[in-house]
Amino acid sequence: MSRFWPLAIFAALVAFLYVGLHRDPHEVPSPLIGKPAPAFALTRLDDPSKTITRDQLLGHVYMLNVWASWCVSCRDEHPILVEYVRRNPVEIYGLDYKDTRPEALAWLDQLGNPYQAALFDSDGRVGINFGVYGVPETFIIDKKGVVRYKQTGPISPEVLTNTLAPMIQNLQKES
Amino acid sequence: MQRMKNVLLRHFKIGVVGCLTALVLSVPVASAKEAIPVGNEPLVQARMMRLANVLRCLVCQNQTIADSHADLAADLRNQIVELIHQGKSDDEIMDYMTARYGDFVLYRPPMKTSTVLLWFGPLLLVVIGGVTLYRSTQNRQREGDDIAALTPEQKSLADQLLNRKSSKP
Numbered sequence: 260m261s262r263f264w265p266l267a268i269f270a271a272l273v274a275f276l277y278v279g280l281h282r283d284p285h286e287v288p289s290p291l292i293g294k295p296a297p298a299f300a301l302t303r304l305d306d307p308s309k310t311i312t313r314d315q316l317l318g319h320v321y322m323l324n325v326w327a328s329w330c331v332s333c334r335d336e337h338p339i340l341v342e343y344v345r346r347n348p349v350e351i352y353g354l355d356y357k358d359t360r361p362e363a364l365a366w367l368d369q370l371g372n373p374y375q376a377a378l379f380d381s382d383g384r385v386g387i388n389f390g391v392y393g394v395p396e397t398f399i400i401d402k403k404g405v406v407r408y409k410q411t412g413p414i415s416p417e418v419l420t421n422t423l424a425p426m427i428q429n430l431q432k433e434s
Numbered sequence: 435m436q437r438m439k440n441v442l443l444r445h446f447k448i449g450v451v452g453c454l455t456a457l458v459l460s461v462p463v464a465s466a467k468e469a470i471p472v473g474n475e476p477l478v479q480a481r482m483m484r485l486a487n488v489l490r491c492l493v494c495q496n497q498t499i500a501d502s503h504a505d506l507a508a509d510l511r512n513q514i515v516e517l518i519h520q521g522k523s524d525d526e527i528m529d530y531m532t533a534r535y536g537d538f539v540l541y542r543p544p545m546k547t548s549t550v551l552l553w554f555g556p557l558l559l560v561v562i563g564g565v566t567l568y569r570s571t572q573n574r575q576r577e578g579d580d581i582a583a584l585t586p587e588q589k590s591l592a593d594q595l596l597n598r599k600s601s602k603p
Binding site: 284285287288289290291357382383387388389390392393 | 492493495505506509510513532533534535536537538
């Protein structure tokens with residue numbers, strides 16, 4: 260029996276390495292999940308005189324999509340969001356992270372605007388409060404203002420239909 | 435043919451000189467970027483660097499916030515300076531970071547039920563290794579005892595062989 264031990268240890272090691280091989284080290288679990296979204300008060304991208312705060316959005320289920328005009332993979336994600344909003348009664352707010360207004364507005368003009376409103380986070384301060392480290396990132400926030408999900412990296416059609424959309428639908432039914 | 439060769443050679447030379455010039459020019463630019471404005475208070479900066487040295491940069495995960503050139507790392511260094519100016523303690527600053535980025539930002543992970551294996555795994559491996567080593571040496575000693583139990587004929591034969599070998603130059 261004892262001579263099977265090395266084989267067993269080897270098999271365990273292989274199992275660990277195999278699992279490790281398929282995990283993305285860039286997907287760091289967010290400590291914000293299940294907690295109230297950090298407070299913010301930001302001006303609208305299209306209108307610097309209007310401010311939107313976290314508390315104004317209480318009672319809404321919304322996606323907070325962190326993007327920027329300099330972000331390359333945001334281009335892959337963007338048409339998926341545009342299409343999603345067109346077909347479904349959902350609210351997406353954009354968080355324009357460390358960007359300039361003219362570039363961001365031109366970007367939305369060119370690629371379409373899926374956002375209820377885009378919030379302008381020029382110095383990335385709100386991004387830091389949300390623990391943003393790789394744009395694009397997307398948070399799902401429920402009616403009580405609690406963060407329920409975080410997606411790091413671009414949203415793929417699969418992630419949207421299998422995870423995000425059903426989750427938003429369920430959260431919208433909550434009172 | 436020779437002329438073409440000369441032209442090519444000249445182009446090559448220009449290319450090399452250009453590359454070298456670019457390289458030389460880029461060095462001071464790169465080092466100029468390293469000096470991120472953190473104020474001119476050496477104490478605040480020293481404290482910031484001490485904290486930044488134990489925080490992981492999430493963009494380039496094998497670097498600390500102190501080492502990394504990523505934009506986010508620079509932002510977080512400035513954030514630490516700001517928190518120091520607000521009179522926050524080291525622990526409060528660490529809490530600020532973990533509240534946003536999770537325990538993963540800490541180069542020294544905290545002791546929790548989920549990190550017990552991380553902390554004591556190496557010790558566990560040493561213990562397993564020690565036990566295995568002890569048991570295998572015990573086995574070998576027992577085998578050694580078996581060898582000692584030779585018949586007198588075997589022993590004299592062994593002695594003979596050993597002596598003959600050792601008497602050779």
